[in-house]
Amino acid sequence: MNPEPPEERDGTPVGRRVFLGTLGLGALGVLAAPTLQRAMEGLTSKDPTGLTGLLPNGGGFRYYSVAASVPAKNATDYRLTVGGLVDRPRAYDLAELRDLPQTRLVRDVQCVTGWRVPGTPFEGVRLADLLDAAGVRRTAKAIRFTCFDGTYTESLTLDQARRPDVLVALRMQDKGIGHDHGGPVRLYVAPMYFYKSAKWLSGITVTDRVEPGYWENLGYDVDAWVGRSNGRTDEPTS
Amino acid sequence: MSPRADAPARPAARIRRFSRAERWIHRTTAALMGVCVVTAAVLYIPQLAVLVGRRALVVRVHECAGLALPVPVLLGLASRAFRADLRFLNRFGPHDKVWLRAALLRDRRRAARPAGKFNAGQKVYAAWIAGATLVMLGTGLLMWFTHLAPLVWRTSATFVHDWLALTIAVVLAGHIGMALGDPEARKGLRTGTVSQEWARQRHPLWRPRP
Structure with a gap:
């Protein structure tokens, strides 16, 4: 008796x-991804239903926090310190920041992972104004940003920080910045990939050299100009 | 010649379908896949991400579960019964073509769906999910160890990882849905044995070793 039929x-x-075909398609997908991704963005940007927002890289903001958990801060307990190589270090609360001259910018937001949100309004105090008020010393070369999530850090050179399109943002999409978007105060570096726009900003320290931030220590470019860094060719945002 | 002829006289007689090792391979793989899916949902769906937070921890759990996902199958290669079933899953006979054509035409008649120990749908699923898991592992490693490859690779790997994850979610839902619709098949994986009646109906060409 034959226990198994021959077939x-x-x-x-x-x-x-x-099995091998699936592996091959996967490898091919990695090679063709830049082209496919551009084609997808072309399609999803014309979608009036917004359903494509549910698909990978379909648009809209993504929530990222690198910390275990982030404390919530509000008008009573939020503080932004400006220190380091400055003549007049000080701390601002939310009301003091709101009393300073505000700048509104409407630019695209571009994430280094590919998603782009068109025409997003940000409003806040020019970083240059805060630096001028603090009196930056001549030995200063760069800024180090720290965040009240306790983990995230960012950096800019002094020249980058003084650009008019770099804000300490208090408003986003014409409303106060909620906790999930990095509120009540976040950095907004319009011409750079969005990881430079640190959420939950709590400290501005003027330094004598660039100290790479959280993602830069994980391989991302320090000078993160949109379209001219990180091996990407996106349309510049500012 | 066949002991199946006297099935009515022994209604409780059951046929061995899976060995203990095979059942544990399926169980641990399913658990690891479940962890991958749940943590992926937390990382991916904004509402869940906000609810859970702790992204670093969730990422670490996802990475560990993903890395461990192929381990049960690799260890299982030591089992003779598992290797024999892999051979059944790999080899397609003429009846599998008939089965696939009937599936495409949505022909649900039993006679239109000849199958050996595994039907053609199960064979295609097994091969595809094995390949897809390795693609997820490869792209996941590229996203994890950023220094392994240039950054543009990482972006491409993210793209493939995201889209394949969505595809796997759909296919996996189908796999689970079909298991939910077939209690005897689930019993086979839980206890290792199935009824003769079920085997004759669903897998008429299967000739189990006594």
Whole structure:
């Protein structure tokens, strides 16, 4: 008696072909991803239903926090310190920041992972104004940003920090910045990939050299100009 | 010649379908896949991400579960029964073509769906999910160890990882849905044995070793 019919043992090895084919398609997908991603963005940007927002890289903001948990801060307990190589270090609360001259910018937001949100308004105090008020010393070369999530850090050179399109933002999409978007105060570096726009900003320290931030220590570019860094060719945002 | 002829006389007689090792391979793989899916949902769906937070921890759990996902199958290669079933899953006979054509035409008649120990749908699923898991592992490693490859690779790997994750979610839901619709198949994976009646109906060409 034959325990197995011959077709169970000696058929075509289709399983192996499907397996190897899937692997091959995966590798091909990685190679073709930049092209595919651009094509997808072209399609999803014209979608009036917004349903494509549910798909990968379909638009809209993504929530990222690198910390275990982030404390919530509000008008009573939020403080932004400005210190380091300055003549007049000080701390601002939310009301004091709101009393300073505000600048509104409407630019695209570009994430280094590919998603882009068009025409997003940010409003806040120019970083240059805060630096001028603090009196930056001549030995200063750069800024180090720290965040009240306790983990995230960012950096800019002094020249980058003084650009008019770099804000200490208090408002985003024409409303106060909620906790999930990095509120009540976040950095907004319009011409750079969005990881430079540190959320939950709590400290501005003027330094004598650039100290790479959180993502830069993980391989991302320190000078993160949109379209001219990180091996990407996106349309510049500012 | 076959002991199945006297099935009515022994209604409780059951056929061995999976060995203990095979059942544990399926169980641990399913658990690890479940962890991958749940943590992926937390990382991916904004509402869940906000609810759970602790992204670093969730990422670490996801990475560990993903890395461990192929381990049960690799260890299982030591089992003779598992290797024999892999051979059944790999080899397609003429009846599998008939089965696939009937599936495409949505022909649900039993006679239109000849199958050995595994039907053609199960064979295709097994091969595809094995390949897809390795693609997820490869792209996941590129996203994890940023220094392994240039950054543009990482972006591409993210793209493939995201889209394949969505595809796997759909296919996996189908796999689970079909298991939910077939209690005897689930019993086979839980206890290792199935009824003769079920085997004759669902897998008429299967000739189990006594």
